[in-house]
Amino acid sequence: NWKIPQDEIDKRRDLRNQQIFSIDPKYAKDLDDCLSCTKTESGNFLVGIHIADASYFVPYGSPLDLEARKRSTTFYFPNEKFPMLPLILSDNLCSLLENEDRLAVSIEVEITHHGEIVKTDFFRSVIRSQKHLDYETAQKLIENKMESLDYSVQALGDTVRMLYRVSTILRNKRFAEGALSMPSSRIRVKCDENNLITIHPEVSLDSNVMIEEYMLLANTLTANKLVQSIGRGVLVRSRKSPSHKKLATFMEQCKLVDIEIDITNNATIQNSLEALHQDMKDELTENAVANVASRAFNSATFECTDERTTIDSKEYHHCDLNVRFYGQFTSPIRRYSDLITHRQLIDVMEKKKQSITLQDMKHIARLCNWQRKQANAASRDADRLYMATLLNSTKKPQVEGIVVEVTSKKVKLLVPEYDQNKFVSFGRNCKTEWHSDDESFHFREPNSDRWLAVKLFTKVTVEIVPRLHNSLWGLDLCVLYPPRANQDLLVKQRETTTRETIREPKKSGKRK
Incomplete structure (x- = not known):
């Protein structure tokens, strides 16, 4: 029965009358993000990326915050999840649920038809999500296949298709500037309330790619904003470029089986992988080539910027995305790194002194790296356990x-x-x-x-x-x-x- 206090609403920009909605997995309850999109008078696109304001409920240094820091992330298993925050927050008060007033941190980005960013605005807001769409429904809207959909869903069709067009422009521009994406296939293991175990491949739809593009945009814009504003002590996600020796080994391995890979730079590697996809039409071989290539690349890690960091610094470069700074901002309900980024951004927006010391930030970076590895390993082990249980009886x-x-x-x-x-x-x-x-x-x-x-x-x-x-x-x-x-x-x-x-x-x- 909790309601947002009126004095808190008065401090924020009220967006409850705007057409805002979420796109997430069908049964997801911890909804971190919503989107909106309109046209400006100049004909540009005004995209809104609205992220749950979990920091409002989790004061820095409180017992709740210390427990969230210790967990660092939500652990997902086939039959359940172990949330970073209590369920009353993660699945209710923080979650951007349909037809509920919720607190958010919003980014409005004005984008041209060529993918150029004209203006960016960061602010705290109050929103009301009009609809929670799953990826399959959003895909139908993108493809304009709306016959079987409710009227309330059909009303979002034009906006979803506009968002998809803009995301395609951004994605094409990103790859033209040297971003790299390795093909991969994933499976999803589920166990329902009747202990029925199912295994099926995870399909990536255009709607998945669209959401990913806006999350990448928000994370990059936030990292740049923080580095420009405070310089040191910013939590960033870095992935160092691979050594030429490792890439050369990968290229020679491919040559042995008549697969040509140009390792000159990210763009040539991406072009080689796309050519392989067109020539072979063989998903298994594509996944294998990407698997071998990944051994040449370093793992992504959290790092904390130092006193010498400026917007032109290159030591925190993310080689896959080909950006100098990349943070994590879009999932504060389930990742502590994102919760920290929210606090830093809010201090910048409200022109306050940073509440988190540099020493604490370095400790948090190490902890997030460790817990991320633990969460991934635990998830893989749980998947194997459930798969083995299923196959043992078949x-x-x-x-x-x-x-x-x-x-x-x-x-x-x-x-x-x-x-x-x-x-x-x-x-x-x-x-x-x-x-x-x-x-x-x-x-x-x-x-x-x-x-x-x-x-x-x-x-x-x-x-x-x-x-x-x-x-x-x-x-x-x-x-x-x-x-x-x-x-x-x-x-x-x-x-x-x-x-x-x-x-x-x-x-x-x-x-x-």
Whole structure:
């Protein structure tokens, strides 16, 4: 029954009469963001990005804040979530629910038809979301397929299509300026209230891409605003450029299988990946190339800007996005880094002294890095547990995998259908050999004279086998003999003595 106090409304810009709405997963309850879009008198687009003002409910240094800092993020699992903030906040009072007055921090951006940003305005607001759209419904609006939709949803059609057009302009401009996007496939594991487990691929619609574009825009604009205003102590998300040596190794690996990748810069890598997509029409190989390429790139990390930082500094560059500063602002309900960014931005808007010290910011950056890794690992482990539980009671699936790494001893396979990326063994009774001339790994079927040769980007058929190890369920990959639909990989029988192989030398039992 909580209502926004009138004195708080008086301090903010009232946008409750504007056409504002959210686009999120169908059953999401922690709604961080809403959008709006109108035309200006000059014909430009005025895009509003409205983010939940969680900082209003979580004072800095309070017990609630300290607990949120310790958690740093919301943990998501197939059957439930462990929120960073109490549910009364994350799913209700902070959440930008449909037809409810809510507090927000808004960014209004005036954008030309060429994607140039004319003006940016940051302010605290009061909003009322007219509708919570899921991605599938938003996609129907984008495609103008509105026959089956309610009138209240159809009324948003023109605005959604306008937002989509602007996001496409921004996206094309971003890639023209050197941004990079690696193809990837993800799966979603769900367990409902009846303990029914389902596994299905995560499909990226135009509506998903549209929302992502506006979140990237808001995060970049906020980081630039803070760096310009306060310089030091800004929490940014940085991803260093890969070394030329690692990129050259990636290029040579691709050449071995007749895949050409130009590593001159981000734009040429992106063009090479797009050409690969057009030529091959093979999603599995595209994912494998991206997987191998990702090993050349550094992981993104949170960092805290120092006293020497200016808007022209390059040491916090995000190489994928090709921007000098990138922050996290758009998910304050479920990420502590975003909550911190809100506090810093509000201090700037209200011309107050920064409430968070530089020492605290450095500690928060380290903590957010650690907890992000923990959350990702926990989510992957939970997915594997539920997949193993499901497969343990069903017939073991046989699916296609692809080689993404070959060493003199083992082979790593990527199986996107079950989110598996791991080294596989070929069994104790399987004879194996490493060929240095073409960097291929040969193994022989048990009780057979036939050899199978695999190298980078070779496709093989694998069986997904649930296993119990140290009281924890997981998944193993078993290469089938003979591999289904892979007869072209069979190597003609020949004497082992004629093979040019590299064998590991036997280790002496003596200790030096």
